[in-house]
Amino acid sequence: MRRVNFSMVTIKDIAKAAGVNHSTVSRALRDDSRVSAAMREKIHTIAKQMDYVPNLAAKKLVRQKTNFVGLIWPSKEGLFFYNMNLQIQREGVKRGYRVMQIMDDPTVSLQAFRQFGVDHVMFWDVFTMMPASFAVERQRFPGRVLAMGGINRIEGMDWLAVDRSGALLMAVRHLTELGHRRLAYAGNKNNKLKIYGFLQGIAECKADYTPEHFIDYFGSTFEDDVRHIFQKQDRPTAIIVDSQQCLFRLLRAFRQIRVRIPEDVSVVVYDDTPEMSELEIAFTTVGPSIQDLAVKAWDIVTAEAGTGEEREPVEEVVGATLVSRESAIPFRPEMELPVT
DNA sequence: AAACATACTCCTGCTCGGAG
Protein backbone atom coordinates (compact mmCIF):
# COMPACT_ATOMS: atom_id res chain seq x y z
CA MET A 1 0.00 0.00 0.00
CA ARG A 2 1.50 3.30 -1.12
CA ARG A 3 0.78 6.35 0.99
CA VAL A 4 -0.04 9.60 -0.73
CA ASN A 5 1.03 12.04 1.94
CA PHE A 6 4.01 11.91 4.22
CA SER A 7 2.30 12.13 7.58
CA MET A 8 3.45 9.40 9.91
CA VAL A 9 1.31 6.38 10.62
CA THR A 10 0.75 6.08 14.37
CA ILE A 11 -0.64 3.36 16.56
CA LYS A 12 -3.92 5.27 16.56
CA ASP A 13 -4.23 4.88 12.80
CA ILE A 14 -3.64 1.18 13.19
CA ALA A 15 -6.12 1.01 16.05
CA LYS A 16 -8.77 2.61 13.84
CA ALA A 17 -8.07 0.17 11.04
CA ALA A 18 -8.16 -2.83 13.38
CA GLY A 19 -11.15 -1.59 15.34
CA VAL A 20 -9.40 -1.69 18.73
CA ASN A 21 -7.96 0.76 21.23
CA HIS A 22 -4.55 2.25 20.58
CA SER A 23 -3.12 0.74 23.75
CA THR A 24 -4.05 -2.69 22.50
CA VAL A 25 -2.06 -1.95 19.36
CA SER A 26 0.91 -0.83 21.45
CA ARG A 27 0.83 -4.10 23.37
CA ALA A 28 0.24 -6.24 20.31
CA LEU A 29 3.22 -4.74 18.50
CA ARG A 30 5.43 -5.54 21.48
CA ASP A 31 4.00 -9.08 21.64
CA ASP A 32 2.51 -8.55 25.07
CA SER A 33 0.71 -11.67 26.24
CA ARG A 34 -2.25 -9.59 27.36
CA VAL A 35 -3.36 -9.38 23.73
CA SER A 36 -4.75 -12.52 22.10
CA ALA A 37 -2.51 -14.24 19.60
CA ALA A 38 -5.07 -13.79 16.82
CA MET A 39 -5.36 -10.06 17.50
CA ARG A 40 -1.57 -9.68 17.63
CA GLU A 41 -1.29 -11.39 14.28
CA LYS A 42 -3.96 -9.14 12.78
CA ILE A 43 -2.37 -5.96 14.13
CA HIS A 44 1.09 -6.93 12.93
CA THR A 45 -0.31 -7.46 9.46
CA ILE A 46 -2.07 -4.11 9.38
CA ALA A 47 1.03 -2.36 10.72
CA LYS A 48 3.10 -3.86 7.94
CA GLN A 49 0.56 -2.88 5.30
CA MET A 50 0.51 0.68 6.53
CA ASP A 51 4.33 0.92 6.67
CA TYR A 52 4.20 1.66 10.35
CA VAL A 53 7.43 2.58 12.13
CA PRO A 54 7.37 3.45 15.83
CA ASN A 55 8.08 7.03 16.76
CA LEU A 56 11.37 7.01 18.66
CA ALA A 57 10.84 10.39 20.28
CA ALA A 58 7.53 9.31 21.72
CA LYS A 59 8.99 6.04 22.91
CA LYS A 60 11.80 7.88 24.63
CA LEU A 61 9.30 10.19 26.32
CA VAL A 62 8.01 7.24 28.25
CA ARG A 63 10.89 4.83 28.36
CA GLN A 64 13.70 7.36 28.80
CA LYS A 65 15.78 5.18 26.55
CA THR A 66 16.35 4.90 22.83
CA ASN A 67 19.07 2.25 22.55
CA PHE A 68 21.00 4.67 20.41
CA VAL A 69 24.53 5.67 21.32
CA GLY A 70 26.24 8.67 19.79
CA LEU A 71 29.77 8.42 18.48
CA ILE A 72 31.84 11.53 17.92
CA TRP A 73 34.67 10.53 15.65
CA PRO A 74 37.75 12.56 14.78
CA SER A 75 38.30 13.45 11.15
CA LYS A 76 41.43 11.35 10.90
CA GLU A 77 42.86 8.93 8.42
CA GLY A 78 44.54 5.67 9.28
CA LEU A 79 43.80 2.00 9.66
CA PHE A 80 43.49 2.23 13.41
CA PHE A 81 40.62 4.69 13.18
CA TYR A 82 38.88 2.63 10.56
CA ASN A 83 39.17 -0.62 12.51
CA MET A 84 38.36 0.94 15.86
CA ASN A 85 35.19 2.46 14.44
CA LEU A 86 34.23 -0.85 12.85
CA GLN A 87 34.59 -2.76 16.12
CA ILE A 88 32.60 -0.18 18.07
CA GLN A 89 29.73 -0.47 15.60
CA ARG A 90 29.80 -4.28 15.59
CA GLU A 91 29.97 -4.57 19.35
CA GLY A 92 27.06 -2.14 19.67
CA VAL A 93 24.85 -4.08 17.30
CA LYS A 94 25.74 -7.27 19.16
CA ARG A 95 24.37 -5.68 22.34
CA GLY A 96 21.17 -4.41 20.77
CA TYR A 97 22.29 -0.82 20.30
CA ARG A 98 22.46 1.38 17.25
CA VAL A 99 25.35 3.74 16.76
CA MET A 100 24.74 7.22 15.43
CA GLN A 101 27.90 8.86 14.25
CA ILE A 102 28.93 12.47 13.73
CA MET A 103 32.26 13.70 12.47
CA ASP A 104 32.14 17.40 13.26
CA ASP A 105 33.11 19.86 15.93
CA PRO A 106 32.81 17.88 19.20
CA THR A 107 30.72 20.47 21.01
CA VAL A 108 28.29 20.81 18.12
CA SER A 109 28.11 17.02 17.87
CA LEU A 110 27.40 16.53 21.54
CA GLN A 111 24.62 19.10 21.40
CA ALA A 112 23.13 17.35 18.38
CA PHE A 113 23.17 14.07 20.28
CA ARG A 114 21.30 15.73 23.14
CA GLN A 115 18.65 16.89 20.67
CA PHE A 116 18.34 13.45 19.14
CA GLY A 117 18.05 11.94 22.58
CA VAL A 118 20.70 9.23 22.32
CA ASP A 119 21.30 7.37 25.57
CA HIS A 120 25.05 7.84 25.80
CA VAL A 121 27.97 9.28 23.88
CA MET A 122 31.44 7.91 23.13
CA PHE A 123 34.26 9.82 21.56
CA TRP A 124 37.85 9.26 20.60
CA ASP A 125 39.77 11.93 22.47
CA VAL A 126 42.27 13.76 20.30
CA PHE A 127 42.12 16.99 22.28
CA THR A 128 45.39 18.39 23.50
CA MET A 129 43.21 20.57 25.69
CA MET A 130 39.54 20.04 26.34
CA PRO A 131 37.60 23.04 25.00
CA ALA A 132 35.53 24.70 27.75
CA SER A 133 32.45 24.60 25.53
CA PHE A 134 32.61 20.81 25.38
CA ALA A 135 32.79 20.53 29.16
CA VAL A 136 29.78 22.85 29.46
CA GLU A 137 27.81 20.86 26.92
CA ARG A 138 28.65 17.68 28.79
CA GLN A 139 26.96 19.07 31.92
CA ARG A 140 23.75 19.39 29.92
CA PHE A 141 23.89 15.92 28.43
CA PRO A 142 21.94 13.53 30.65
CA GLY A 143 23.66 10.23 29.74
CA ARG A 144 27.18 9.00 30.13
CA VAL A 145 30.01 10.43 28.10
CA LEU A 146 33.01 8.21 27.53
CA ALA A 147 36.36 9.59 26.42
CA MET A 148 38.55 6.99 24.77
CA GLY A 149 42.25 7.00 24.11
CA GLY A 150 42.96 10.41 25.58
CA ILE A 151 46.04 11.44 27.50
CA ASN A 152 44.24 13.10 30.40
CA ARG A 153 41.21 12.15 32.36
CA ILE A 154 38.39 14.64 32.10
CA GLU A 155 36.15 15.83 34.90
CA GLY A 156 32.70 14.30 34.77
CA MET A 157 33.41 11.84 32.00
CA ASP A 158 34.23 8.16 31.90
CA TRP A 159 37.70 7.43 30.70
CA LEU A 160 39.07 4.52 28.75
CA ALA A 161 42.81 4.97 28.53
CA VAL A 162 45.43 3.20 26.49
CA ASP A 163 48.76 2.18 28.00
CA ARG A 164 51.08 3.58 25.36
CA SER A 165 54.16 3.62 27.57
CA GLY A 166 53.58 0.02 28.53
CA ALA A 167 53.28 -0.94 24.89
CA LEU A 168 56.62 0.56 23.95
CA LEU A 169 58.28 -0.96 26.98
CA MET A 170 56.97 -4.31 25.84
CA ALA A 171 58.38 -3.77 22.37
CA VAL A 172 61.87 -3.11 23.74
CA ARG A 173 61.71 -6.16 25.98
CA HIS A 174 60.66 -8.33 23.08
CA LEU A 175 63.50 -7.19 20.85
CA THR A 176 66.16 -7.53 23.55
CA GLU A 177 64.86 -10.98 24.41
CA LEU A 178 65.44 -11.85 20.76
CA GLY A 179 69.06 -10.82 21.29
CA HIS A 180 69.03 -7.35 19.73
CA ARG A 181 71.18 -4.80 21.55
CA ARG A 182 71.28 -1.78 19.27
CA LEU A 183 67.85 -0.26 18.75
CA ALA A 184 66.48 2.59 16.66
CA TYR A 185 63.18 4.44 16.97
CA ALA A 186 61.12 6.05 14.24
CA GLY A 187 58.18 8.27 14.99
CA ASN A 188 56.80 11.46 16.42
CA LYS A 189 59.22 13.17 18.77
CA ASN A 190 56.32 14.86 20.59
CA ASN A 191 54.69 11.63 21.63
CA LYS A 192 56.07 11.69 25.15
CA LEU A 193 54.24 8.65 26.46
CA LYS A 194 55.54 6.34 23.80
CA ILE A 195 59.08 7.69 24.04
CA TYR A 196 58.96 7.44 27.80
CA GLY A 197 58.05 3.76 27.59
CA PHE A 198 60.75 3.18 25.02
CA LEU A 199 63.48 4.83 27.11
CA GLN A 200 62.29 2.98 30.17
CA GLY A 201 62.74 -0.24 28.24
CA ILE A 202 66.18 0.78 27.05
CA ALA A 203 67.24 1.41 30.64
CA GLU A 204 65.65 -1.73 32.02
CA CYS A 205 67.05 -4.03 29.36
CA LYS A 206 70.39 -2.23 29.25
CA ALA A 207 70.04 -1.89 25.51
CA ASP A 208 72.16 0.31 23.34
CA TYR A 209 70.46 3.46 22.11
CA THR A 210 71.63 6.97 21.27
CA PRO A 211 69.50 9.94 20.17
CA GLU A 212 71.22 9.70 16.76
CA HIS A 213 69.13 6.60 16.22
CA PHE A 214 65.90 8.53 16.57
CA ILE A 215 64.30 9.10 13.18
CA ASP A 216 61.87 11.99 13.27
CA TYR A 217 58.81 11.13 11.20
CA PHE A 218 57.92 14.78 10.73
CA GLY A 219 61.45 15.88 9.93
CA SER A 220 62.34 16.87 6.37
CA THR A 221 65.38 14.57 6.39
CA PHE A 222 63.57 11.34 7.18
CA GLU A 223 64.85 9.35 4.18
CA ASP A 224 68.40 10.70 4.60
CA ASP A 225 68.35 9.78 8.27
CA VAL A 226 67.29 6.24 7.47
CA ARG A 227 70.04 5.90 4.86
CA HIS A 228 72.65 7.36 7.16
CA ILE A 229 71.77 5.17 10.10
CA PHE A 230 71.46 1.87 8.24
CA GLN A 231 74.43 2.18 5.92
CA LYS A 232 77.05 2.81 8.60
CA GLN A 233 79.10 0.47 10.76
CA ASP A 234 77.51 -0.71 14.01
CA ARG A 235 74.06 0.04 12.72
CA PRO A 236 70.94 -0.84 14.72
CA THR A 237 69.61 -4.35 14.13
CA ALA A 238 66.10 -3.56 15.26
CA ILE A 239 63.73 -0.62 15.02
CA ILE A 240 60.55 0.32 16.78
CA VAL A 241 58.05 2.30 14.74
CA ASP A 242 55.48 4.34 16.64
CA SER A 243 52.68 4.36 14.06
CA GLN A 244 51.54 2.71 10.87
CA GLN A 245 51.86 5.92 8.85
CA CYS A 246 55.48 6.08 9.88
CA LEU A 247 55.92 2.41 8.98
CA PHE A 248 54.73 2.94 5.42
CA ARG A 249 57.18 5.75 4.91
CA LEU A 250 59.96 3.70 6.46
CA LEU A 251 59.23 0.80 4.11
CA ARG A 252 59.77 3.06 1.09
CA ALA A 253 63.04 4.32 2.52
CA PHE A 254 64.20 0.77 3.24
CA ARG A 255 63.38 -0.35 -0.28
CA GLN A 256 65.53 2.42 -1.75
CA ILE A 257 68.58 1.30 0.17
CA ARG A 258 67.73 -2.41 -0.01
CA VAL A 259 67.29 -3.01 3.68
CA ARG A 260 65.29 -6.20 4.09
CA ILE A 261 62.89 -7.05 6.88
CA PRO A 262 63.58 -9.18 8.84
CA GLU A 263 66.90 -10.39 7.38
CA ASP A 264 68.67 -7.07 7.92
CA VAL A 265 66.53 -5.46 10.57
CA SER A 266 63.78 -6.54 12.93
CA VAL A 267 60.73 -4.32 13.19
CA VAL A 268 58.04 -3.86 15.81
CA VAL A 269 55.23 -1.47 14.97
CA TYR A 270 52.70 0.25 17.21
CA ASP A 271 48.96 -0.47 16.69
CA ASP A 272 47.65 -3.85 15.75
CA THR A 273 45.16 -3.87 12.91
CA PRO A 274 44.28 -6.88 10.73
CA GLU A 275 46.15 -5.31 7.82
CA MET A 276 49.44 -5.66 9.69
CA SER A 277 49.38 -9.41 9.17
CA GLU A 278 48.39 -9.18 5.52
CA LEU A 279 51.33 -7.23 4.15
CA GLU A 280 54.25 -8.85 2.34
CA ILE A 281 55.76 -9.53 5.73
CA ALA A 282 53.43 -10.02 8.65
CA PHE A 283 54.39 -7.39 11.19
CA THR A 284 55.02 -7.90 14.85
CA THR A 285 52.91 -5.32 16.66
CA VAL A 286 52.37 -3.84 20.08
CA GLY A 287 49.43 -1.82 21.29
CA PRO A 288 45.95 -2.18 22.71
CA SER A 289 43.71 -4.82 21.22
CA ILE A 290 41.05 -3.00 19.24
CA GLN A 291 38.60 -5.71 20.16
CA ASP A 292 39.30 -5.19 23.87
CA LEU A 293 38.90 -1.45 23.49
CA ALA A 294 35.50 -1.79 21.85
CA VAL A 295 34.25 -4.34 24.39
CA LYS A 296 35.39 -2.27 27.36
CA ALA A 297 33.91 0.90 25.90
CA TRP A 298 30.51 -0.76 25.66
CA ASP A 299 30.86 -2.33 29.11
CA ILE A 300 31.40 1.10 30.61
CA VAL A 301 28.67 2.86 28.72
CA THR A 302 26.00 0.19 29.21
CA ALA A 303 26.81 -0.61 32.85
CA GLU A 304 23.73 -0.34 35.02
CA ALA A 305 23.70 2.68 37.29
CA GLY A 306 23.71 0.49 40.41
CA THR A 307 21.80 1.52 43.53
CA GLY A 308 19.87 4.47 42.15
CA GLU A 309 22.62 6.93 42.94
CA GLU A 310 24.29 8.87 40.14
CA ARG A 311 27.22 6.76 39.12
CA GLU A 312 30.75 8.03 39.59
CA PRO A 313 32.76 8.33 36.39
CA VAL A 314 34.85 5.23 35.84
CA GLU A 315 38.41 5.01 34.74
CA GLU A 316 39.89 2.04 32.95
CA VAL A 317 43.11 1.30 31.17
CA VAL A 318 43.44 -1.11 28.29
CA GLY A 319 46.80 -2.79 28.54
CA ALA A 320 49.05 -3.44 25.60
CA THR A 321 49.56 -6.76 23.91
CA LEU A 322 52.41 -7.87 21.73
CA VAL A 323 51.60 -10.00 18.74
CA SER A 324 54.68 -11.76 17.45
CA ARG A 325 54.77 -12.30 13.68
CA GLU A 326 57.46 -12.38 10.99
CA SER A 327 59.07 -8.94 11.15
CA ALA A 328 61.04 -9.46 14.34
CA ILE A 329 63.40 -12.46 14.48
CA PRO A 330 66.34 -13.49 16.70
CA PHE A 331 69.55 -11.53 16.33
CA ARG A 332 72.24 -12.94 14.03
CA PRO A 333 75.78 -11.47 13.83
CA GLU A 334 75.59 -10.87 10.07
CA MET A 335 72.77 -8.41 10.71
CA GLU A 336 75.34 -5.96 11.96
CA LEU A 337 77.08 -5.65 8.58
CA PRO A 338 76.27 -2.40 6.86
CA VAL A 339 73.85 -2.84 3.99
CA THR A 340 75.10 -1.78 0.61
C1' DA B 1 -2.53 52.12 22.07
C1' DA B 2 1.19 49.50 21.13
C1' DA B 3 4.96 46.56 22.74
C1' DC B 4 6.67 43.25 25.46
C1' DA B 5 6.64 39.65 29.43
C1' DT B 6 4.75 35.88 31.76
C1' DA B 7 1.43 32.09 32.69
C1' DC B 8 -1.50 28.77 31.14
C1' DT B 9 -3.21 25.16 28.03
C1' DC B 10 -3.00 22.04 24.38
C1' DC B 11 -0.87 18.76 21.64
C1' DT B 12 2.28 14.98 20.15
C1' DG B 13 3.03 9.07 20.13
C1' DC B 14 3.67 5.93 23.16
C1' DT B 15 3.67 2.91 27.61
C1' DC B 16 1.67 1.01 31.60
C1' DG B 17 -1.28 0.33 35.81
C1' DG B 18 -5.69 -0.54 36.71
C1' DA B 19 -10.74 -0.93 35.56
C1' DG B 20 -14.38 -3.30 33.03
Next chain:
DNA sequence: CTCCGAGCAGGAGTATGTTT
Protein backbone atom coordinates in the same frame (compact mmCIF):
# COMPACT_ATOMS: atom_id res chain seq x y z
C1' DC C 1 -9.14 -9.97 26.55
C1' DT C 2 -9.78 -5.13 25.79
C1' DC C 3 -10.17 -0.40 27.06
C1' DC C 4 -9.32 3.95 29.68
C1' DG C 5 -6.49 7.58 30.77
C1' DA C 6 -2.41 9.57 33.26
C1' DG C 7 1.92 11.07 32.14
C1' DC C 8 6.49 11.66 29.86
C1' DA C 9 9.29 16.77 27.58
C1' DG C 10 8.83 20.65 25.30
C1' DG C 11 7.12 23.56 21.23
C1' DA C 12 3.20 26.29 19.73
C1' DG C 13 -0.63 28.88 20.62
C1' DT C 14 -3.59 31.72 23.54
C1' DA C 15 -4.75 34.66 27.45
C1' DT C 16 -3.59 37.80 30.77
C1' DG C 17 -0.62 41.20 33.01
C1' DT C 18 2.82 44.93 32.92
C1' DT C 19 5.53 48.48 30.93
C1' DT C 20 6.36 51.98 27.67
